[in-house]
Amino acid sequence: MDTKQRKKFTILFEQMIDVMTDPEHFDRKVFVGILTEISLLFRLSKGVTEFYTSMSNERKGVGEVLIDYDNGHGDVAVLRRRIIGKSGAVIIGTLYMARDTQPLDEEEREKLDLVQRALLSFISRNRMQDTIERLGFSDESGYPNFRAFRRFAERLNEAGRLGGYVGIYLNLRHFALINQAVGRLQGDEVMRSYVNLLEMAAGEDGIIARLGGDNFVMLVQGELLDQVTEILNSAIVYYGEKGDKKVRVSASAGIFIVPEGFVMNDPGELMERMISAVTVARRDEQGSIVYYNSEMQVLRDRMMWVQHLFPLAIENREFKVFYQPKVDVTSGCIVGAEALCRWFRDGKIVPPMEFIPVLEQSMDICTLDFYMLDQTCRDIVRWIAEGRQVVRISVNLSRKHLTDVDLLEHIMEIIERNHVPHQYIEIELTETTTDVEFKDLKRVVSGLQREGVYTSVDDFGMGYSSLNLIREVPWNVLKIDRCFLPTDEDAEDSVTNMMFKHVVAMARDMGLECITEGVETAGQVELLRRNQCHIAQGFFFDRPLPVAEFETRLDQHQYALEPKDA
Numbered sequence: 251m252d253t254k255q256r257k258k259f260t261i262l263f264e265q266m267i268d269v270m271t272d273p274e275h276f277d278r279k280v281f282v283g284i285l286t287e288i289s290l291l292f293r294l295s296k297g298v299t300e301f302y303t304s305m306s307n308e309r310k311g312v313g314e315v316l317i318d319y320d321n322g323h324g325d326v327a328v329l330r331r332r333i334i335g336k337s338g339a340v341i342i343g344t345l346y347m348a349r350d351t352q353p354l355d356e357e358e359r360e361k362l363d364l365v366q367r368a369l370l371s372f373i374s375r376n377r378m379q380d381t382i383e384r385l386g387f388s389d390e391s392g393y394p395n396f397r398a399f400r401r402f403a404e405r406l407n408e409a410g411r412l413g414g415y416v417g418i419y420l421n422l423r424h425f426a427l428i429n430q431a432v433g434r435l436q437g438d439e440v441m442r443s444y445v446n447l448l449e450m451a452a453g454e455d456g457i458i459a460r461l462g463g464d465n466f467v468m469l470v471q472g473e474l475l476d477q478v479t480e481i482l483n484s485a486i487v488y489y490g491e492k493g494d495k496k497v498r499v500s501a502s503a504g505i506f507i508v509p510e511g512f513v514m515n516d517p518g519e520l521m522e523r524m525i526s527a528v529t530v531a532r533r534d535e536q537g538s539i540v541y542y543n544s545e546m547q548v549l550r551d552r553m554m555w556v557q558h559l560f561p562l563a564i565e566n567r568e569f570k571v572f573y574q575p576k577v578d579v580t581s582g583c584i585v586g587a588e589a590l591c592r593w594f595r596d597g598k599i600v601p602p603m604e605f606i607p608v609l610e611q612s613m614d615i616c617t618l619d620f621y622m623l624d625q626t627c628r629d630i631v632r633w634i635a636e637g638r639q640v641v642r643i644s645v646n647l648s649r650k651h652l653t654d655v656d657l658l659e660h661i662m663e664i665i666e667r668n669h670v671p672h673q674y675i676e677i678e679l680t681e682t683t684t685d686v687e688f689k690d691l692k693r694v695v696s697g698l699q700r701e702g703v704y705t706s707v708d709d710f711g712m713g714y715s716s717l718n719l720i721r722e723v724p725w726n727v728l729k730i731d732r733c734f735l736p737t738d739e740d741a742e743d744s745v746t747n748m749m750f751k752h753v754v755a756m757a758r759d760m761g762l763e764c765i766t767e768g769v770e771t772a773g774q775v776e777l778l779r780r781n782q783c784h785i786a787q788g789f790f791f792d793r794p795l796p797v798a799e800f801e802t803r804l805d806q807h808q809y810a811l812e813p814k815d816a
């Protein structure tokens with residue numbers, strides 16, 4: 251080597267070290283340029299680096315081969331170095347020369363050795379980073395995982411840029427069905443293509459990560475939200491070898507719009523909000539997109555609380571039956587009562603609206619309803635034994651029961667086990683919305699009818715009332731919901747008044763017993779009388795009462811009909 255060459259080497263080597271020790275500004279082109287110049291300086295024809303994650307992979311030849319420089323004339327290996335990293339990874343560097351080139355002298359060998367050692371340790375560091383990245387931040391199918399999502403969120407948070415982003419938790423809809431239709435392997439392909447669409451919509455400054463199964467989370471910039479929701483609502487995905495088959499894919503999603511100035515202490519704070527919203531979205535059978543609001547958090551907390559406490563509460567008999575009398579508006583006599591559930595928890599009463607909807611999310615509601623029916627049966631037989639004037643008691647059954655093919659047997663088993671004469675029991679069911687439910691409903695109601703157990707349509711007017719429901723199912727009783735009952739302020743010719751009048755007349759014409767719920771004033775009692783709706787249930791007579799108080803009413807048997815507080 252002459253002085254000029256030495257000087258040149260020193261400059262190149264320093265440049266190389268500079269590039270390698272400043273990973274933030276690493277520029278591949280510059281780096282390759284330096285390596286090429288070094289190769290030329292030393293008359294090299296080729297430089298190759300092999301990378302194996304372990305020695306056993308090295309033996310098997312499973313690894314990566316990187317060509318650092320190649321002028322196409324390399325055939326003699328002149329220098330070879332193999333290093334083993336801390337993690338057990340093996341990196342091998344080999345330098346080649348053309349056969350007819352002047353061989354390396356001692357000084358040149360030493361200098362090249364230095365270059366190679368520096369290069370290998372740099373590559374080792376970098377490759378490991380890639381491998382760690384691959385193993386740690388993606389799942390077995392290659393999707394970024396939750397760790398990748400968390401890191402992304404944390405970096406945004408640290409940079410104060412999380413505000414204005416949108417967090418999305420999504421669940422592919424009916425993906426089990428799609429899998430069934432297209433086959434497991436192509437199902438993976440469909441999912442991959444759909445996620446690619448979302449990934450593209452999310453752009454460079456967004457992320458989509460898989461949580462497992464068909465659940466994903468995203469963080470995207472606010473202005474891209476419309477593009478993303480369009481895909482969530484529905485997208486056509488192509489698949490198959492030729493990419494000519496297609497299927498429509500959509501997702502239920504919970505969306506949290508991160509407010510400006512939002513500071514995240516823990517990624518869980520994002521997740522909780524998205525999950526609260528997606529829980530609501532998934533409950534809707536149609537599937538949908540739901541935006542987070544703070545009430546959801548309260549709702550979700552309560553849900554967790556109820557689900558958590560229920561099994562022990564039922565075992566500890568914390569649920570009690572309250573009875574609300576049903577009164578004949580002409581005579582003032584008690585003609586029946588409705589059994590309503592109350593939860594005694596830490597000395598307080600939890601009202602049904604706070605736990606029934608939660609229990610209806612799972613089959614827990616069935617446990618509660620059968621428990622209520624059983625308790626009611628026990629009270630009735632006791633009243634009979636005590637010689638009281640017993641009236642028919644209605645018990646609520648959630649629509650959730652309709653999927654139970656043995657529902658009728660279950661109901662009858664409880665009634666029979668308690669030896670309750672069937673005519674003392676009435677089962678209240680609310681209106682149904684779907685055809686499948688409708689069939690089940692008809693079967694159950696007809697079955698009860700044959701057993702001599704009464705049935706009633708609860709909350710008539712509240713839901714999707716269909717006159718078919720009334721005509722085709724052999725009900726005994728129509729319970730008109732409070733929303734149909736005019737208040738004292740409603741004018742005689744108001745729409746509510748007219749509807750009430752007609753609904754009562756219709757029930758009467760169809761031979762149904764008719765009862766109005768939520769009767770609170772003497773004026774309303776009078777209205778019922780005028781329209782010949784004979785039975786009232788409501789605060790005007792009594793609120794739902796604890797069993798002892800209800801027994802007192804049963805014994806008195808009749809209400810005075812003068813207005814209470816007039």
Ligand code: C2E
Nearest residue numbers: 590591602606622646647648768769770787788789790794
């Ligand atoms: P529902 O079956 O329609 O019961 C009537 C509701 O109206 C009861 O509410 C009752 O307290 C209330 N109510 C009665 N009279 C009046 C009135 O004059 N004014 C007003 N504002 N309200 C009145 P509660 O006890 O809070 O129950 C609410 C709902 O929870 C029930 O509506 C029923 O759907 C459900 N529920 C209660 N117990 C059970 C149960 O054991 N099983 C099932 N599946 N659902 C139940």
Ligand code: MG
Nearest residue numbers: 588646678708
């Ligand atoms: Mg009811």
Ligand code: MG
Nearest residue numbers: 708709729767
């Ligand atoms: Mg009702």
